[in-house]
Amino acid sequence: MSKRLKVLVLGAGGREHALCWAAAKSPRVAEVVCAPGNGGIAQVARCVAVDGSDLDAMVALVQAEAPDLTVVGPEVPLALGLVDKLEGLGLRVFGPTRAAAELETSKAFAKEFMQRNGIPTAAYTICDSLDAVKPELPKFSAPVVVKADGLAAGKGVVIAATLDEAEEAAAAMFSGELLGEPARRVVLEEFLEGEELSFFAVCDGKHAIALAAAQDHKRIGEGDSGPNTGGMGAYSTDALLPDSLRHWLTANVAQKVVDGMAAEGRPFKGMLFVGIMMVPRDGAIVPMVLEFNTRFGDPETQALMMRLESDVIDVFDAAIDGTANKLKVTMKAGASVCVIAASAGYPGKYSDGKAISGLEADTKNEVMVFHSGTAAREGAIMTAGGRVLGVTAVGDDLRKALERAYGRLDGISFAGMQFRRDIGWRALGG
Ligand code: AMP
Numbered sequence: 001m002s003k004r005l006k007v008l009v010l011g012a013g014g015r016e017h018a019l020c021w022a023a024a025k026s027p028r029v030a031e032v033v034c035a036p037g038n039g040g041i042a043q044v045a046r047c048v049a050v051d052g053s054d055l056d057a058m059v060a061l062v063q064a065e066a067p068d069l070t071v072v073g074p075e076v077p078l079a080l081g082l083v084d085k086l087e088g089l090g091l092r093v094f095g096p097t098r099a100a101a102e103l104e105t106s107k108a109f110a111k112e113f114m115q116r117n118g119i120p121t122a123a124y125t126i127c128d129s130l131d132a133v134k135p136e137l138p139k140f141s142a143p144v145v146v147k148a149d150g151l152a153a154g155k156g157v158v159i160a161a162t163l164d165e166a167e168e169a170a171a172a173m174f175s176g177e178l179l180g181e182p183a184r185r186v187v188l189e190e191f192l193e194g195e196e197l198s199f200f201a202v203c204d205g206k207h208a209i210a211l212a213a214a215q216d217h218k219r220i221g222e223g224d225s226g227p228n229t230g231g232m233g234a235y236s237t238d239a240l241l242p243d244s245l246r247h248w249l250t251a252n253v254a255q256k257v258v259d260g261m262a263a264e265g266r267p268f269k270g271m272l273f274v275g276i277m278m279v280p281r282d283g284a285i286v287p288m289v290l291e292f293n294t295r296f297g298d299p300e301t302q303a304l305m306m307r308l309e310s311d312v313i314d315v316f317d318a319a320i321d322g323t324a325n326k327l328k329v330t331m332k333a334g335a336s337v338c339v340i341a342a343s344a345g346y347p348g349k350y351s352d353g354k355a356i357s358g359l360e361a362d363t364k365n366e367v368m369v370f371h372s373g374t375a376a377r378e379g380a381i382m383t384a385g386g387r388v389l390g391v392t393a394v395g396d397d398l399r400k401a402l403e404r405a406y407g408r409l410d411g412i413s414f415a416g417m418q419f420r421r422d423i424g425w426r427a428l429g430g
């Protein structure tokens with residue numbers, strides 16, 4: 001066997017815990033390092049401190065650790081150009097360059113790219129001032145979607161019930177009141193109704209290969225009520241991505257992205273995460289792209305990594321080496337689900353430092369408790385974030401996976417713990 005690898009994962013959430021766990025299982029891997037990691041990740045990787053918003057610090061850390069492979073979890077390091085820097089140093093890294101990550105970091109770029117490349121998406125207008133918004137709004141019918149250009153950690157999208165509300169939202173974006181800094185551009189978009197789907201494709205600059213699909217649950221409350229969050233739970237089943245849809249999304253979305261980005265001099269390598277609305281139209285279901293993310297999703301990754309039978313390192317290698325067309329990805333048949341346990345108050349203000357009980361090591365491969373926001377202190381695991389844990393399980397079907405995940409969650413507690421009891425409700429006909 002060739003040399004066993006040292007793998008470095010950048011990030012600190014449940015997504016990174018799942019990626020570290022999958023990497024640690026690979027027979028090709030000798031050591032997993034995570035920067036900065038968290039209390040749970042420390043059980044499967046050596047955690048080293050780093051500020052994930054400091055480009056020079058991250059580059060210095062990767063140079064000091066000298067891993068065989070670096071995997072970038074969150075979007076901020078991508079937006080800062082970490083991949084460009086590491087590639088410039090001749091290092092192997094999974095993730096897109098800064099120019100390729102614009103698919104996620106600029107909603108205006110993404111919309112214009114989709115239009116240029118014939119990728120189905122909602123009708124839109126890009127405005128660079130509030131004065132430009134006013135005459136455009138009457139062309140839309142309410143509700144209308146207002147999006148700030150640029151990364152906004154999930155807070156940059158407002159679904160306005162009336163045109164007046166849309167104008168107020170745009171005003172708050174341009175003034176800086178909504179996001180702390182003024183938006184330079186705002187996208188107005190037609191509102192689409194339907195079921196959302198997260199579609200994941202591995203891309204190597206030339207080829208796009210479908211990995212799997214999942215459904216996230218973004219609202220804090222049951223029945224999709226209340227404010228948006230980073231994601232309160234996700235499930236993945238074969239039924240979410242029948243072969244016909246897999247082929248359609250690969251050909252009409254993912255491969256068009258890869259071809260278009262290559263033609264525009266920004267070859268796309270890494271994970272393409274397409275947010276889709278399945279819109280019912282004339283008796284058929286039409287998939288429309290809501291957004292692109294240029295990284296793994298959280299909590300989708302927790303559910304996907306537990307279904308992945310292939311070696312995750314082979315997936316990373318194929319993207320880096322331009323051999324994704326030869327990649328055979330196998331997923332466990334059936335279902336997986338990740339249920340997020342969050343702090344009281346999330347997605348608003350919450351406090352850290354609550355002791356978590358019931359975290360004994362899981363001995364079966366059917367359930368895993370991935371940590372989203374925890375810290376190890378004096379031998380105990382404490383809450384350290386809005387989303388705290390992602391209890392994840394596989395099963396022959398969704399019901400079985402849900403039974404295992406909720407069964408495990410029932411044994412876990414911390415002060416103020418909140419979670420949704422209805423993850424997967426749409427698939428169960430709820
Ligand atoms: P985005 O960051 O663009 O994915 O938007 C965040 C969330 O807003 C999506 O997951 C959808 O739930 C919702 N959303 C975005 N665009 C639209 C749209 N055109 N119609 C309806 N909902 C949307």
Ligand code: GLY
Nearest residue numbers: 216231297298299
């Ligand atoms: N689950 C949504 C995201 O990762 O952006």
